[in-house]
Amino acid sequence: IEDDGRCVIYHFDREMLNKAQAMIENIIxxxxxGEIYEGKVTRIEKFGAFVELFPGTDGLLHVSKISYDRVEKPEDVLKLGDIVKVVVTEIDDKGRVNVSARDLLEKPEGWDEAQKAKKEAFEKRRNSEGGERRVFKKKD
Structure with a gap:
């Protein structure tokens, strides 16, 4: 590794050079x-699944981001070792990666209207039960 950050590798076998280069590139x-990956499901939890995007980097595929259809339990749809196509949707300030498989699927016809109707029904039910809504903004 040079002082300017360059990494130089030497070998007589081009295949070994390529393999070493790929290993180093995966480390850094x-x-x-917005990047799309075909990742492997490495862990399944109640709230979603962890997908290995590349060695050393996993992304959380939340249960709500698996499909447009309602998924009760991630293990109903996914199993360990499955390869899933996902897009990175967020990287938080702690470096945690969130991904979505749903965002790569074609949106079902009428899906936006159905979501809006569900939200309105929820709001109506909450308001009729005497619920109170408070909105807070995080202070800088």
């Missing part, structure tokens, strides 16, 4: 919002 690689 960063996920970026």
């Amino acid at each position: 690689r960063d996920a970026k919002v």
Whole structure:
């Protein structure tokens, strides 16, 4: 590794050079919002699944981002080792990566209207039960 950050590798076998280069690139690689990956499901939790985007970097695929259809439990749809096509939707200030498979699927016809109707029904039910809504803004 040179002082300017360059990494130089030498070998007589081109295949070994390519393999070493790929290993180094995976070590220094960063996920970026908007990039699409075919990742492997490495862990399943109640709230979603963790997908390995590339060695050393996992993204959380929340249960609500698996499909446009309602998914009760991630294990109903996914299993360990499955390869899932996902897009990076967010990287938070702690470096945690969130991904979505749903955003790569074609949106079902009428989906926006159905979501709006569900939200309105929820608001109406909450208001009729005497609920109170407070909105807070995080202070800088």
